[in-house]
Amino acid sequence: MRNRLIFSAAAVVAMLALSPAPRGQDAAHTGSVPDISGVWLVEKFEPRLFPNGGAPLQPWAEMKLKTTNPQTDDPNLACLPEGVPRFMISVPYPMEIFQGPTRVLIIHEGTSVLRQIHMGRQHSKDLDPTYAGDSVGKWEGDTLVVDTIGFNDKTWLDGGALPHTEALHVVERIRRRNHDTLVDEFTIEDPMAYTKPITAQQVYKLKPDWEIHEYVCEENNKYTYQRK
């Protein structure tokens, strides 16, 4: 399954059971920190961070974007993980958040990827670059602040082919605006690829009756990926 973690919901529950915390979709706040658990779907699906262009690309990145063919070069065509932040921004399938005191786990139905946000620790040293990077989180009031580094350069920032390097650094501020609405505010920084930080926001709606389903991308994938 190529560098990919596939976890069943049961496995995630078992992981969190090692460090249980109050969870549930019925209360906006449970215990001392807000409850953001539940199944969430992007409110509006727009694959591109800059639908009208204008991303602050460094010259080489601008050239790379111009020479990228979305019909054949999207790693997602090979069922490879979207990575962060694309994973959170432009995937039109639901994600489920499981919340514990030492980790917040996000299972995404698309590509069945598990994202781990480690609470209360610093980034590991000498990180081996990965698709999802190394995410560490902390609560600031009602907001989960997630800092992620340690990325490989094999993903796009969004569905519009925006490139990045291993210097990518993503900070997310995730909070429950109200019972049915989750907001993730992104600050995306990669000075090797962009002339200034990019900020973006994604809004998710609670899907209280939904469960995460199996999604085996390789089953009948008819698309061809040219850049491996």
Next chain:
Amino acid sequence: MRNKLLVFPATAIFLLLSLEGSTFAHHGFVSWFDMSRSVTIKGTVMSYDWTNPHAYIYLDVKNEKGAVEKWSVELGALAMLARAGWRRDTLKYGDEITAIGNPAKDGKPMMHLDKIVFANGQELSSAL
């Protein structure tokens, strides 16, 4: 590095334009299909693939000259289709349906499905 985060950020605005309300689909359908155009075809179901990452309907469609064109109609992922009311037995060989959706940019007989209309007039959308 952290202190620079809030300096002169470029703001990405999520404009919703033509994709709002469109089918939830996985692979780069925006690249392959002309989302600004809609076509309607009427044909006979040859097969129905209930598979990820996309379900497919294969239709035999008679063109104006009476020749049969083999159409491939692409849908979204199974879980999202199921949430929209689709099932693995929604279609079977021989069903006569009308398919409405976005045609392939390259002119091949392919479509990104918006909805189907059954012979009895009932409609089923591929979007939520």
